[in-house]
Amino acid sequence: MSTAIAAPATARPVSSRPQPMSRLFLVCVVVAICIWGGNWPVMKFGSQFIPPLWFAASRFLSAAILSFAIAVALGKLRLPTRQEWPVVAGVGVLQMGLFTALVTGALHFVMPGRASLIAYATSIWVVPGAALVLKHKLSTRQSLATVCSYAGMAVIVLPALLHADLHSMIGYLMLGAASLSWAMNILQIKLTPGVKLDFDLLPWQTLVAAVPLCGLALLVDGAPTFLADPHSWGVIAYTGPLATALTFLIVLQMTQRLSPVTVSVCMLGVPVVGLTLSSLVFGEKLSADLLLGMGLLCLGLLLPALPAPGWRRTLSKA
Numbered sequence: 001m002s003t004a005i006a007a008p009a010t011a012r013p014v015s016s017r018p019q020p021m022s023r024l025f026l027v028c029v030v031v032a033i034c035i036w037g038g039n040w041p042v043m044k045f046g047s048q049f050i051p052p053l054w055f056a057a058s059r060f061l062s063a064a065i066l067s068f069a070i071a072v073a074l075g076k077l078r079l080p081t082r083q084e085w086p087v088v089a090g091v092g093v094l095q096m097g098l099f100t101a102l103v104t105g106a107l108h109f110v111m112p113g114r115a116s117l118i119a120y121a122t123s124i125w126v127v128p129g130a131a132l133v134l135k136h137k138l139s140t141r142q143s144l145a146t147v148c149s150y151a152g153m154a155v156i157v158l159p160a161l162l163h164a165d166l167h168s169m170i171g172y173l174m175l176g177a178a179s180l181s182w183a184m185n186i187l188q189i190k191l192t193p194g195v196k197l198d199f200d201l202l203p204w205q206t207l208v209a210a211v212p213l214c215g216l217a218l219l220v221d222g223a224p225t226f227l228a229d230p231h232s233w234g235v236i237a238y239t240g241p242l243a244t245a246l247t248f249l250i251v252l253q254m255t256q257r258l259s260p261v262t263v264s265v266c267m268l269g270v271p272v273v274g275l276t277l278s279s280l281v282f283g284e285k286l287s288a289d290l291l292l293g294m295g296l297l298c299l300g301l302l303l304p305a306l307p308a309p310g311w312r313r314t315l316s317k318a
Helices: 023-046 052-074 085-106 112-119 123-132 140-162 166-190 199-221 230-257 260-267 269-281 288-305 310-317
Strands: none
Touching (some): 023 112, 023 269, 052 085, 085 112, 140 288, 230 260
């Protein structure tokens, strides 16, 4: 089988209008949310013996190796086109590299449950960004879902911020920056409707994330001596091939097919799963504020998926 890089495919026009989710795609979204939710306790565990930069670097380097191997085996390895490179760089730097480096560093200061809630609060940045940059108008359901999401985030995060020490505040600031980084990439993707985010681009996105992270890790932390610990291989296998190579492809499809507000609200399902698992694995207490906040977040997730009320259907037929 030839391993030569295929000629760049002509970028097909992709509609910037949100597309409805099929049942199969909806299942994939739920699976991705569960895998990423489980990734937070795994990252917290791995942060005990893997330095933050090496953690992020090993995650994307392993994902890049796997995705390049699959692309070669399927005959789909090709160079991105000139139109695709800015999106490849944006995903690799903003959504993969910078986001992951910040959150893995923050996990040295805060528990994974609340940390995941702050990091995935992209709606805080995306909602005003979509209105200002993309000129999007929120539907009634999107507005209600966004209000529930903001309220849930406030109930969960504010008590922690009010009682945080200096180290915790550093962690929370890193998580806020990570959330902003991802939100910027969501808006960039929506502003580039002519690029289709298929598997063809995933090897290059993970490579763009891995190369600078490996360089920084070598410069700051030295050689990857953590590889001598057998626990590190299991952590890397979960965070790299499973929680990156597979899951990022699903999430990037979400970003392209759905509205930015819907993507941001859906992503709040990740911290709900992460917080639940964190309470089971690390004993992170599910206090009243966390339970109320999770309820509001779940309501924000369900609102866009509910069928139209009967009175609205009646009025539409009148």
